[in-house]
Amino acid sequence: MTTKTTTKTKTNTSGTKKTLVIGGHGKTGRRVAERLLIQGREVRIGSRTGEPAFDWHAPATWGPALRDVDRVYVTYQPDLGFPGAADQVGAFAEAAVAAGAGRLVLLSGRGEEAARLAEDRLKDSGADWTVVRASWFNQNFDESFFLEPVRAGEIALPVADAVEPFVDADDIADVVVAALTDGRHAGRTYELSGPRLLSFGEVAAELSKATGREIAYVPVSDGDYRAVLRQEGLPEEFAELFALILDGRNAHLVHGVEEVLGRAPRDFADYAREAAATGVWDV
Structure with a gap:
């Protein structure tokens, strides 16, 4: 069974400024909120189900969500590359600064x-x-769109033998919290990756080793993958994200995790072993 962590928003009774975590129930946002709460900081979760609610497509919700906030972790769904994202992020950033939330980590x-x-x-x-720039998360395989393919034992994608330095969401969260709470990171851009390059075939092998059963990677054409997205009601733009793997632009390691945290990033094999132990991939 999968264990789901619930992050509670603290009530501000002391006048202390809050940190708004947009997407606070997501892969990185949940982890950022948990870390801030452990540090004793006030947190507001920015989501459509939050109190007050936050919705990227409803600017009237931004002001209430920014009340008593002095810093924001900004995540955008479904992806910053989608049409209209830049305009919404820019308008929100201006609203945040005007409301007194001048510390933004994107x-x-x-x-x-x-x-x-x-x-x-x-x-x-x-x-x-x-x-903070990151690409493919390890947690896409147990908390997102690769979960069911892993359970089914087959990951079918249009990426051929391309490689990617998968990065762990816990490493991202640690970097984001450092950026939110330490002024030395202001005005900096950090690129994050894991410690090694992996093809999806190698990912499947690591997952097979961790789960004790065969999980195969099956290369498919772009057209076939788009047809699957349409069938499942998902945006075809997701297929375009795989072009970022195929052209090799991210096929090299970067060192933002080491630069910010002074330690090595988490390896995919360690992630896979710990995720498998939770039973999330059990059939």
Whole structure:
């Protein structure tokens, strides 16, 4: 069975400023919120189900969510590269600065040129900013769209033999918390990766080793993958994200984790072994 952690928002009774964590129930946002709460900091979860609610597509919700907030972890769904994302991020950043939340940490996409537009809009707002760029998360295999394929024993993707330095969401969260709480990271852009390059075939082998059963990687065409996305009601733009792997732009290691945290990033094999122990991939 999967263990789901619930993050509670603290009530501000002391006048202490809060940190708004947009997407606070997501892969990185949940972890950031948990770490901030452990440090004794006030946290507000920014989501449509939050109190007050936050919705990227409803600017009227931004002001209430920013009340008593002095810093924000900014994540955007579904992806910063999607049409309209840069305009929304820019407008929100301006609203945040005007409301007194001048410390903004943006989760961006490594190697995504379209995401740079959102980064620039956030910087132009006058915010005290940090940009954290990451690409494929380890946790995509147990908390996101690869979960069911792993359970089914087959990962079918249009990536051939391309490689990716998968990064762990816990490492991202540690870097984000450092950026939110330590002014030395202001005005910096950090690119994060794991410690080694892996093909999806090698990922499948690591998952097979961790689960004790065969999990295969099956290469498919772009057209076939888009057909699957349409069948499952998912945006076809997700297929375009695989082009970032196929052209090799992220096929090298970067060292943001070491630079910020002074330690090595978590390896995929360690992630897979710990995730398998939770039973999340049990059939």
